[in-house]
Amino acid sequence: MTVALDTATDQAGAGAGAAEEAGLLLRVLGALLREDVVGLRTRGTLLERPDGPWLRLPADAASGALLLPLGEDGYQSEYGARLPLLVRESDGARLTTVDEVLTALRALADPVDREGFDAYAEECRQTLATMRLHARTRDELEDELTIRHGVECGDWSGLDGGPAYDALAARLDHPVYPTARGRSGLDEAQLRAYAPEFRPDFALRWLALPRAAVTVPGEATLPACWPTPADLGLAHLDSSHLALPVHPLTLGDPLQGALRETGLESDAVLSERAVLDVVPTLSMRTVALDADPGLHLKLPLATATLGLRNRRTIKPPTLIDGAAGQRLLEAVIAREPRFRESVLLADESVYAHADHELLAVLCRRYPAGLDGSAVVPMAALLGRAPGGRLVIDHLADRFYGGDPLALLDACLALLFDWQTTLFGYGIALESHQQNISLVLDRTADGTRLRLLFKDNDGPRINTARLRDTLGDDAPRPEVFADPRIFAESDRPVLDLFATITVHLCAGSYAFGLAREGRAPLARVLDLVRDRLAEAVERLGTGPRDPGAALRSYVLDAPHLPIKAMVSAGSLLSKERSGAADINKHYTTGPNYLLRTGTS
Known part of the structure; x- marks a missing residue:
């Protein structure tokens, strides 16, 4: 019919x-x-x-x-x-x-997959309820942000402005995953109290654990604001116990289950005092201290986002990998002086855990000297600021003469220069929109743009290329906890480069700005391709040069890898999808960079 x-x-x-x-x-x-x-x-x-x-x-x-x-x-x-x-x-x-x-x-569907469809249907229902909540509370959020941070979002400055941008980003849909706004198991009251899109404040709870049960790396020192058991009303435990922060949403059955599994139930003491006021960031499980916005604490949550299998807990090995990833990036920057002032890294070397994914904390310290800068997560650029205009429009007004494409151009030039340089060392980062912030300020020479990176625990590394470039400074694979990080070829590195740096941090803005009428799509795609081609050329394009691999696999390939996030994250079990890592499970899609021809 x-x-x-x-x-x-x-x-x-x-x-x-x-x-x-x-x-x-x-x-x-x-x-x-x-x-x-x-x-x-x-x-x-x-x-x-x-x-x-x-x-x-x-x-x-x-x-x-x-x-x-x-x-x-x-x-x-x-x-x-x-x-x-x-x-x-x-x-x-x-x-x-x-x-x-x-x-x-x-x-x-195959009968064995139908349970996944049922679970994903529930995920969709929760996302739909959250979307309707966002629609109902849009004016409420705008009023809150205006009161706290000011009328003009382009003027929100310093790290204390970050949660405001995060609130706007949290109300956007993910470029790829359709139900990203849903968080499994949380109701409206919990979202209003703890989710970044409402810009709430709350206080942390604290759990005193035997010192012998808590791992703190090397010579690391916990922040000066860290409460002692005595500060928490548990003075009798001062000499024997160490306090770990607990997100209020992890209290109750999740926390009790973790203590039972670790055998710490009889030795752990939960303080009745809530200490340290915080505000959630875009990831929700990471919170910024009200009194010290440059210190963020990443705390495990017993919920999931971007797929029911993508739990927001913190597996202790990822803390090891984040610190090792940071040291590797510092080693590259030491050899590439042009990035010493333009690429900033959050310090993620301080953490603590009690050998359980719900008993852990990362203490992320941001670089000093950002008070006068606009520090904006890339994920917020296409968000609607109070008044209805896009965040990128406000930032362009302040820093780029009102031209959002000029801002994107400057961002892509630096981003591709850095990420292709890393590829030359055999490294690709899972540095998606949430993990990169633009740092913008005015100097005597005009606008200065820097990029600030965090969460470096999930890279992919070509062992041979890393050894060839770093020599004796190349870290041994055993300093990382996850063996999937290392490979003996470029393929996993190229897959990550394409799906994260190209799709999420470049392509999504080309299509997004075109959709918003800022420029024709072909023009923005030309910009993306030109800046990437320039960066690739700097690596050399001879048969053995790393630039040749990037050109062949990304610029000139008929298809590009894309993430199969719904299948791996919700619909299919790992056994059915074959995904060794649900965040790095791929299929293929068209190469939109070919639309502008070859460079």
Whole structure:
């Protein structure tokens, strides 16, 4: 049968409050198509209809074929969903809710995967509730940020302005993962009290543990503000115990379970006093101290984001890897003097844990001297500031003569220079939008842009290339806890470079700024390709030069790797997806950089 839909009529008839569900369904359908869930890409047949292309997915006789209206995508998939629906071919029924669509696709899945579809449906419900909460509280947040930080977001300065930018970023959708705004198991009251999009303040709780049970690395010293047991009303434990901070959301069953598993239940004492006021950052589990915004504490949470398998706990080995990653980056900067002033690293060498993913803390110290600078996470650039304009527009007004593309240009030039230099050493960072901040200020010579990096615990490293470039200064693989970090070829390094640095930190802004009408897409993609090509040329493009690998795999390849985040993070078990690391599990998509031709 022929199916044609009137988009305006469909949307108008959806009823009040349906905009959030329509938007979520479009993103969910796009992700499922991109990741070829139930064979949408490989089993589907492309049909040309008067209103545009459709995809026909065959099914069994009982279910009937499903029809998906397609539209151009181009970012990480040739097509995306054009309308928020599936149509059942047998009777023309329109499936217009996330629940209806996932139920229909679940029927086509392998029986062993259906539990994953049920879990993902719940994740979608929670995300939808959060999106509607964000819509209802938009004015409330704008008032709060204006009172706390000022009317003009481009003037929010220093590290104490960071939580304000984080609040705006937390209300954005992830460029790839459709249900990123959901946090499993948290209700509205908990989100209002602890989530970054509400810019709340709260106090930490503290757990006194036997000193012998707590690991603090080497000669590291915990921050001066660290309370002693006596400060917590537990003076009798001063000589025998050390306090670890506990996020209020981890209290109760999660904390008790961790203490039972470690055998510390009888020796641990939870103080009744809440000490140190904090504000959540974009990651939610990391909090900034109100009294010392340059000190952030990363605390485990018994929740999940970006997939139900992506728990927000802190596995102790990742603390080791973060400190080792920081030392490696410092070694590169020491050999590359042009980055000594332009690339800043947060200090992540101080941490403590009691050998459990819910009994741990990272003490992240930011560089000094940032009080007069705008310190803005990349994730906030496309956020809506109070008044409705984009954050990048406000920053462009202050630092780049009102031109957001000039700001992006400066950012990409430095970002690609640094990341391609790292590739020359055999290194790629999982430095996505949340882990990089722009540091902007005015000097006598004009605007100065620096990049500030954090969370360096998940790199990929080509062992041979690292040895060739760093020689005796190359760290041995055993100084990192995760053996997946090291490889004997460029492939894992290139995959990470493409999916993080290119897609999330460059491509997403090209498509985002074009979508917002700031410039034609081709123009912004030309900018991305030109800056990347310039950086690649600096590495050399001879057959044995690292630039040749980047050019072949990223600039000139017909397809690029893309993250299969929904499949690995929620829908499929690790055994079914084959993902050794759910954050580094890939499929392929079009290379949008080819649109501008070769350099």
